[in-house]
Amino acid sequence: MWRQMAGLVLGADLGATSTRILVATVAGRRLASVTGGGGNPTTHGVQRAAVELGATVRRALDGLPADEVRAVVIGAAGRATLDDPRASRAFSDSLADVGIMARPQYVGDAEVAFCSATSVPDGTVLLAGTGAMAVQIRDRRTARASDGLGWLLGDEGSSFWIGREAVRASIAAITGTGPATVLTASVAGRLLSEPVHRSALIRAVAARPPIELAALAPLVTEAEAAGDQVAAAICEDAADRLAGSVAQVREPGERTPLVFSGSLVRTPVGRRVVQRIGGEVLTPADGVVGAAWLAVRHLRSGWTESQLAHVHAVLAAR
Amino acid sequence: MWRQMAGLVLGADLGATSTRILVATVAGRRLASVTGGGGNPTTHGVQRAAVELGATVRRALDGLPADEVRAVVIGAAGRATLDDPRASRAFSDSLADVGIMARPQYVGDAEVAFCSATSVPDGTVLLAGTGAMAVQIRDRRTARASDGLGWLLGDEGSSFWIGREAVRASIAAITGTGPATVLTASVAGRLLSEPVHRSALIRAVAARPPIELAALAPLVTEAEAAGDQVAAAICEDAADRLAGSVAQVREPGERTPLVFSGSLVRTPVGRRVVQRIGGEVLTPADGVVGAAWLAVRHLRSGWTESQLAHVHAVLAAR
Known part of the structure; x- marks a missing residue:
């Protein structure tokens, strides 16, 4: 059936405590969602993160054709680490080992969190877990961080x-x-x-x-x-x-939109933050959706925003 | 001449950046003042600190009779480290190697700083350098720290x-x-x-x-x-x-008295602190005097406070 969908996408979120992988069709149909061990390159080092990514992707692709994955978006805190050519080679090699030839795109964890919760281009995201950061998002990219x-x-x-x-x-x-x-x-x-x-x-x-x-x-x-x-x-x-x-x-x-993500959301601290900010605060149900959806956007740049918003809704529905 | 003084004392201040040694007579006459490398047991480890202490004491005793040293007081940040029996044995061994058999007494760096500046028993000391601590001093000992x-x-x-x-x-x-x-x-x-x-x-x-x-x-x-x-x-x-x-x-x-010691004293920050505190602020001219003077107090517990205050004045005069 995925063959009729003309290609697959893979989204990854490399966190300090878990590696999240979502494989979907370009139409947004979720085919596999898998969680591996901590694999953030800044926290764990590039080599260990690349190994964890490869192992988690292999589990996610079980029964799916790796060569149909046409776009990969990897989100990670400390994205700058991935701008290092040695790091991006290690990650590309890990994906090639499991049969994925698409060259991955790297985005920040704030951008993935924002795009996991909403398909609109501008807003604010607050990440509050082990670390804490607020980011102004413009055109789905980090414009300014605090x-x-x-x-x-x-x-x-x-x-x-x-x-x-x-x-x-x-x-x-x-x-x-x-x-x-x-x-x-x-x-x-x-x-x-x-x-x-x-x-x-x-x-x-x-x-x-x-x-x-x-x-x-x-x-x-x-x-x-x-x-x-x-x-x-x-x-x-x-x-x-x-x-x-x-x-x-x-x-x-x-x-x-203001998107609030991280382990502090559902705590007395998170509730106080929402009170102080006021207005509507969105919490992504699944923090890796944004990475898979950004991969769809790469692959289908000719689609209208309304078509892409529909894909977002399908991806986010569980 | 020191033989007429009936014994010598040795004071040490084991700092992160320097080991300070002062050898004096019980009457307060300064015989040797020597500075060695960093030798704080918490910062550098007990073994390295003990080696640095031994080497610096050896230089200080050059031409002086080690067996006449009757009292030793060692001041150090993180004094708790020195309460460990292995640590105190390492320090005693270092002193024995250079011929000093007196068992050292350990005091905190705040107590040494306070007693370097004044001979009165009660007051406050502010240490502000790489670290920062304020201590209430009662009877020349730490009563409470902030x-x-x-x-x-x-x-x-x-x-x-x-x-x-x-x-x-x-x-x-x-x-x-x-x-x-x-x-x-x-x-x-x-x-x-x-x-x-x-x-x-x-x-x-x-x-x-x-x-x-x-x-x-x-x-x-x-x-x-x-x-x-x-x-x-x-x-x-x-x-x-x-x-x-x-x-x-x-x-x-x-x-x-309020005693203010550390590398920040003579800076714009130190000057602002003195303005805020008001009143008289004492700065020890030589931060190891307090250790040598506490050693005199151990050795001459029968002396009056007025006699000991006189020894303090002699020790502090350079």
Whole structure:
């Protein structure tokens, strides 16, 4: 049947925690949707990411003709890494190994997230998970970014940021420079086997990769749900920072879609962000749809926007 | 002549960038003051710190009788590391190798800084260099600390913090989310060989050890001196945070000495901190005096405070 569809498309989203692949017909019919292990080239290195991509694509193509895949769009955070010729060769080689000869196009994860939620060309996207970034989208491309600087320089309001604030609040409570909070017990429970002590907490954090602080973020939303005022203040602060990043890349009164994607969406922080932003906020049901749809756009540049919008609707329906 | 002084004392300050040794008589007469390479056990590891201590003490004792050293006080950031029996054994072994049999006492760098500047028992000390910490001192010991959490969790207003703000301000200027600043050119000049670009700066920072951001702090004070408003705002913010850390460990209206030590003292940030704190701020002329003087106190516990204050004055006079 796909032969009648005149070719297939493949969309990929290379995340830090998962590699997502969607294979579809150019008409938008979903043929395979597969999730593999973490495969972001910035997080895991190009070689490991290329191997994960190849393995996940192979699973997605099970029973489908690889040589019919005519367009491939790969979305990844830190897209700049993929502009490196060695990186794009590694990815092309991985695809060739499974029989795909189409040359992949690379786009940012913000663009994929935006195009997963809507077929209109302009708007704003907020990505808030382990990292945090707001992006102004014009003609489905990044026009301007706010934050997205990584955990060392920014990512304000992200899970990393929230986890770090949880440790800071715990230490402040221990030393008496801040109010008591249930976070002290829950954070220490995660980090320490020894008695709770200021310098023990500092050492425990220093002994781990910094990014692991992101794993403490759920302790804050749990504490907030239990009525902890310190946790609630962290959630408020995180939401202020995320909404602030959005405000920096959104014109006053702008009526375009605002897309909100990432693990913080369905949390007390995400709900506060939506309240602050106001208006309609879209959340993509499936974050890899945008990559597959952009591949259709490449392959069918002669189609009208109305035809392409229909393909979008078909791709997004599950 | 030192034989008439009935014994010698040795004070050490194990910093990230230098190992400082002061050998003196119990009467406070300075016999040797020597600076070695970085030898902080937390920064460099215990073994390397012990080797650096041994080598620097050997130079300090040149021509002096090691077996006359009756008391040793070692000050270091991250004193908790030295509470580890393996660490204290490594340090004792290094001292024994150069002929010193006295068992060293370990104190925090805040306590050494405070006792370097004054002989009174109570007050506040602000350490602001690569890191940042304010400490309430009672009976010459740490009673309560504010910040000093390390670069990942805090050190707000430190050189690390200032350097990171310089990169953030540069990126904001590049992306148009913040005002133009001369920092963009000076920061890029340090970090990049390629053209100035948001993601190039992010990658350049991520490719280096985070603590190297501290080396960018002087660019901010240079830019401030040249009238740059963004740099001035960073200096103001840093000073607010440092003064805020002091306020957390100082009772309202407290009249005790406030000691300010570290590389930021003689900078536009340090001057702003002093303005905000008000009152008299002491700066130790020689940051290892406190360690040698605490060694005298150990050895001469029967002396009156007035006698010991006299020894302090002699030790601090250069």
